[in-house]
Amino acid sequence: MIDRLFDFFEHLISDEIPEEDAAEAIALAAASLMMEVARSDNDKQEIELKKIGAILRDNFSVNPSTVNALLASASDRVEAAHDLYQFTQLINDNYSYQDKEALILSMWEVAYADGRIEAIEDHIIRRVAGLVHIAHADFIRLKIQARET
Numbered sequence: 206m207i208d209r210l211f212d213f214f215e216h217l218i219s220d221e222i223p224e225e226d227a228a229e230a231i232a233l234a235a236a237s238l239m240m241e242v243a244r245s246d247n248d249k250q251e252i253e254l255k256k257i258g259a260i261l262r263d264n265f266s267v268n269p270s271t272v273n274a275l276l277a278s279a280s281d282r283v284e285a286a287h288d289l290y291q292f293t294q295l296i297n298d299n300y301s302y303q304d305k306e307a308l309i310l311s312m313w314e315v316a317y318a319d320g321r322i323e324a325i326e327d328h329i330i331r332r333v334a335g336l337v338h339i340a341h342a343d344f345i346r347l348k349i350q351a352r353e354t
Contacts, residue, residue, distance in 0.1 A: 227299065228266075230295060232265040233278060235292075236275055236276065237286070238293070239260065239311060239312055241283050242315045242330060243257060243315055244283065245323070245328075246323040250318070252318045252319055253318045255318075256318040257276060257279075257315055258272045260311045260315070261275060289336060290336065293333060293336040296337050297336075302338075306347060309334050309343075309344065310350060313330060314351050314354070316330060317352060330348075
């Protein structure tokens with residue numbers, strides 16, 4: 206499955222790709238963005254990884270038996286990436302504004318999982334929010350919402 210995701214992600218979404226593969230690629234892109242937050246402070250904690258796994262299971266219907274493989278794949282993708290555009294382009298092409306808000310909220314939840322927000326985590330989420338065209342007021346609202354949960 207992971208090899209299929211890698212192949213798919215290299216070509217992005219086209220009309221020829223089955224819907225289930227598209228959903229897997231979108232989950233990988235979202236997981237990669239959340240992984241970028243988790244690793245950004247050079248302290249990828251187990252609690253942050255568990256939070257990403259829970260989000261993938263709950264919000265992306267990822268099978269619990271494949272969560273760890275998806276997390277490993279996302280980590281590899283983030284390590285190899287030169288920028289965030291390859292991930293955000295897929296999100297922009299396939300997500301509604303509400304879906305994008307849910308992704309930004311999830312990123313904030315990952316950042317807050319260890320009980321504190323580092324400046325670099327805030328910066329990464331702010332950058333992603335800009336790349337997926339989230340209004341600043343919504344960015345702030347989602348940050349507050351994540352902090353209060």
